[in-house]
Amino acid sequence: MDSSLSIGYLADHPEWVEELANQHWEEWRDLVSTWGRPQASEELWEHAKHRQGIPTTIIAFDKDLLLGSVGLEVYDYQEIQQYSPWLTSLWVMPFARHRGLGTYLVRRMVHEAACLKIPRLHLLTLDHTTFYEKLGWTLLELGSVDDHEISIMSITPRHLAEEELRFH
Numbered sequence: 464m465d466s467s468l469s470i471g472y473l474a475d476h477p478e479w480v481e482e483l484a485n486q487h488w489e490e491w492r493d494l495v496s497t498w499g500r501p502q503a504s505e506e507l508w509e510h511a512k513h514r515q516g517i518p519t520t521i522i523a524f525d526k527d528l529l530l531g532s533v534g535l536e537v538y539d540y541q542e543i544q545q546y547s548p549w550l551t552s553l554w555v556m557p558f559a560r561h562r563g564l565g566t567y568l569v570r571r572m573v574h575e576a577a578c579l580k581i582p583r584l585h586l587l588t589l590d591h592t593t594f595y596e597k598l599g600w601t602l603l604e605l606g607s608v609d610d611h612e613i614s615i616m617s618i619t620p621r622h623l624a625e626e627e628l629r630f631h
């Protein structure tokens with residue numbers, strides 16, 4: 464990936480909120496029937512208020528191109544309240560995929576959770592179980608949300624070494 468790639472909190476780059484809301488909406492609009500485009504914006508504006516807290520979002524961008532995001536939320540779905548907090552909204556722009564950015568963003572958020580002293584971090588996925596297993600996540604439970612079969616996975620957060628925090 465190009466060395467001009469930048470990683471930062473959405474809170475420091477609120478100019479990306481609406482573009483990210485568009486991308487998230489396009490990616491997941493068919494998944495959650497109760498979720499609307501205005502809600503996608505509202506949630507991200509809330510994330511854009513926080514650094515090193517919950518909720519928050521970390522983004523990747525290259526000058527004027529948004530490339531990816533990952534979020535941290537108290538709850539991902541209101542229906543699943545027995546676990547918290549959650550890594551959410553992992554997304555990489557299609558043309559930037561398969562170059563390690565998704566992996567980096569997951570690791571970066573796991574590091575963030577370690578800094579926040581979160582003992583266990585959770586996520587849910589439809590079809591990326593193997594991707595997360597390779598990153599050290601383990602399957603906690605199978606379930607269903609909105610008629611979709613999901614896997615709930617979890618990890619004990621650990622800090623990244625300084626070298627690992629850089630994206631190559």
Ligand SMILES: CC(C)(COP(=O)(O)OP(=O)(O)OC[C@H]1O[C@@H](n2cnc3c(N)ncnc32)[C@H](O)[C@@H]1OP(=O)(O)O)[C@@H](O)C(=O)NCCC(=O)NCCS
Nearest residue numbers: 553554555559560561562563564565566567587588591594
């Ligand atoms: C899931 C998603 C975030 C992954 O992003 P990504 O940037 O492609 O992730 P990575 O490049 O780190 O890894 C993807 C694959 O590319 C491989 N890869 C990583 N770097 C690579 C490289 N330099 N060359 C070739 N392959 C590479 C990884 O091993 C991984 O393989 P796997 O899928 O068999 O595990 C992306 O596909 C996406 O946004 N999907 C739509 C939204 C979504 O489904 N989000 C997840 C919700 S649970």
